[in-house]
Amino acid sequence: MKPVCFNINTMRRFLKPIAVCFIFLIAGLHSSAQDSSEISGWKATAKKLADGKYELSFTVPALNGWQLYDPNINFEDFKTSELIFPDSSITQVGKFELTAPTKKIKTPLSEDSTFEVFENGTTFKATIQINGTIPANLRGIFTYTYGKGIDEFKPGNSFEFSAALEGGVDCKIRILVPSIDIENPVASFGDEIDKKSGYITIFLLGLLGGLIALLTPCVFPMIPLTVSFFTKQAENKGSAIRKALLYGFFIFLIYVLFTVPFHIAGQTNPDVFNNISTGVGLNLFFFIIFVVFAFSFFGFYEITLPSSVANKMNAKAGIGSLLGIFFMALTLVIVSFSCTGPVFGTFLASVLEQGPWPLTVAAAGFGVALGLPFALFAMFPNWLKKMPKSGGWMTNIKVVLGFIELALAVKFLANADNVKQWGILKREIFVAIWIIIGLCIVAYLLGLFKKKSAGIKTKFSAIRIFFILLFASFTAYLVPGLFNIPAAKLKLISGFPPPACYSIYSNPVNCDKPILDYDEAVQLAKQQNKPILIDFTGWACVNCRRMEEKVWTNSKVEKMMKEDFILVSLYVDEKRKLPACQQTVYTTKSGIEKSIVTVGDRWSTFQIENFHATSQPQYAIISPDEKALVRTKFYTPSAKEFAAWLQHGLDAFKKHNSGK
Numbered sequence: 001m002k003p004v005c006f007n008i009n010t011m012r013r014f015l016k017p018i019a020v021c022f023i024f025l026i027a028g029l030h031s032s033a034q035d036s037s038e039i040s041g042w043k044a045t046a047k048k049l050a051d052g053k054y055e056l057s058f059t060v061p062a063l064n065g066w067q068l069y070d071p072n073i074n075f076e077d078f079k080t081s082e083l084i085f086p087d088s089s090i091t092q093v094g095k096f097e098l099t100a101p102t103k104k105i106k107t108p109l110s111e112d113s114t115f116e117v118f119e120n121g122t123t124f125k126a127t128i129q130i131n132g133t134i135p136a137n138l139r140g141i142f143t144y145t146y147g148k149g150i151d152e153f154k155p156g157n158s159f160e161f162s163a164a165l166e167g168g169v170d171c172k173i174r175i176l177v178p179s180i181d182i183e184n185p186v187a188s189f190g191d192e193i194d195k196k197s198g199y200i201t202i203f204l205l206g207l208l209g210g211l212i213a214l215l216t217p218c219v220f221p222m223i224p225l226t227v228s229f230f231t232k233q234a235e236n237k238g239s240a241i242r243k244a245l246l247y248g249f250f251i252f253l254i255y256v257l258f259t260v261p262f263h264i265a266g267q268t269n270p271d272v273f274n275n276i277s278t279g280v281g282l283n284l285f286f287f288i289i290f291v292v293f294a295f296s297f298f299g300f301y302e303i304t305l306p307s308s309v310a311n312k313m314n315a316k317a318g319i320g321s322l323l324g325i326f327f328m329a330l331t332l333v334i335v336s337f338s339c340t341g342p343v344f345g346t347f348l349a350s351v352l353e354q355g356p357w358p359l360t361v362a363a364a365g366f367g368v369a370l371g372l373p374f375a376l377f378a379m380f381p382n383w384l385k386k387m388p389k390s391g392g393w394m395t396n397i398k399v400v401l402g403f404i405e406l407a408l409a410v411k412f413l414a415n416a417d418n419v420k421q422w423g424i425l426k427r428e429i430f431v432a433i434w435i436i437i438g439l440c441i442v443a444y445l446l447g448l449f450k451k452k453s454a455g456i457k458t459k460f461s462a463i464r465i466f467f468i469l470l471f472a473s474f475t476a477y478l479v480p481g482l483f484n485i486p487a488a489k490l491k492l493i494s495g496f497p498p499p500a501c502y503s504i505y506s507n508p509v510n511c512d513k514p515i516l517d518y519d520e521a522v523q524l525a526k527q528q529n530k531p532i533l534i535d536f537t538g539w540a541c542v543n544c545r546r547m548e549e550k551v552w553t554n555s556k557v558e559k560m561m562k563e564d565f566i567l568v569s570l571y572v573d574e575k576r577k578l579p580a581c582q583q584t585v586y587t588t589k590s591g592i593e594k595s596i597v598t599v600g601d602r603w604s605t606f607q608i609e610n611f612h613a614t615s616q617p618q619y620a621i622i623s624p625d626e627k628a629l630v631r632t633k634f635y636t637p638s639a640k641e642f643a644a645w646l647q648h649g650l651d652a653f654k655k656h657n658s659g660k
Helices: 008-028 199-214 222-233 237-257 260-268 272-278 280-297 307-316 322-335 337-354 356-379 381-386 392-420 427-445 462-482 518-528 542-551 555-563 599-611 639-658
Strands: 043-050 053-060 067-069 082-084 090-098 103-107 110-118 122-130 137-148 152-164 532-537 566-571 584-587 593-596 618-622
Touching (some): 053 137, 053 152, 260 356, 337 356, 427 462, 542 639, 618 639
Antiparallel strands (some): 067 110, 090 122
């Protein structure tokens, strides 16, 4: 059976809805639901009818020439009006009550039917039932539909409202704790607040990703062709080197420029990167895209640029000297995207939650690895003779990369599953899938997937044997992860599988469940007179899992954390909604209004306001009376260093107590 080949145009129908969802996801991070239609001036009030039962009134004074649809109309695909509440314990009882006369009109949706509309200001009333704690202020969204006869039809408009409820309980949550002054702790030991740790590691990881992408069939054959082009076109060797250096620099620059929009986005919303990286929609988007690219690597189809785009890029590559070299570099970046895109996307996604600068550093490493060979081979053209020729080995790399992309796709699906707690990819299921992928890689390298009729025998070179043993050993290493035993920790891949507590077993042996509420931890700390160790973490945080599975399990660290501290883990990407009475709009110290709807909203804002950071993991030690004892600590792979920081926290606690 021949591979099916098609280009980006063929995939457009498949990718378009995904892209649209992705765009709306990003746009949603920068704006909240607002009444942005031509109809404005909505007001909401509430009247108590009985215990737990209220009447909501939605009044609009004028329609400004528009026609407002009857809120009780149900079309095939949607309702003209709907009440959306942040808590499932709040429900609407019956239909909307109308208080003004209506007019019948025809709409663009139906030529045979007429619908009731309002042409003047009106009030809609709705009865709601609240089962549970009644909030002092009820927040929600009222959607409505309006238009003008058969000419215009505008559904899905929203009015975000807040209405005071008689007899409601004011259960405000604490976010800013004035007594926590992290810039002036009892002891100054720890990381600086603005410390950007791990840049060298991130750069090296990006460099590694670029080297891997360099070996793909989309890029590797271009090296001798491009260098030969510069050598032949240049007047002398110096000119060839200069052009090749510019070519390599432009490749680097293009990848760095890709991260500029993230810096702009970070100025308006400091925790936008956490929201993006842990968003269910984005992780599912990456899951689908990586599966698509993986099967492209397997040869089922080929993803190529539309010929019109490629021709335009090639034409611009011949314009002028400097501009022409830039467009040559841009052409390489775009044309090779089918091979480099998944690798580049993997490394960017792994550091996305850390902010814009780690993204830029990773992109810089990736760009250096791709651009540097072109400059080096132009400077030393004799090296070209020593380069391995393109051949079957590149196909092997591409197929193996396809399997690795599948494994990473599973990771993105696991991120979404962990955040939403669907229970689809629990830890042991995740490990089992990786074992299957590992066995497939070994089987492919052994030549078991090749057709016998091909008549080509697999050559077992030393390099092939090395990789067979490598992937076979790694697959065997994963096997204990299927069982409920201490060896299932799998420290070598800590951070990639779901947490140990997210297990198919009812009582996983490697799971120690911490306290999950800050106020509860404060009360317990006062009772036991112990300092509080705050762990800002996330379900989709790779470095958080590495700390838990490699550093926290150190005998000294584990003993100190269990005996000397009250540990509380605050998940900044927890999507579970807060009780209705705790949901609010919080004004940050910088004057930005932020909706606090989910548990994650609360803890991410709590982290930013009190500890001036957005990345995870971040660790803080405070006293029971909520005083900062030491500076915070970020990702620290050294158990010895982390234990020293904990000890300084204990020493500061003793000093604080003695000074009272």
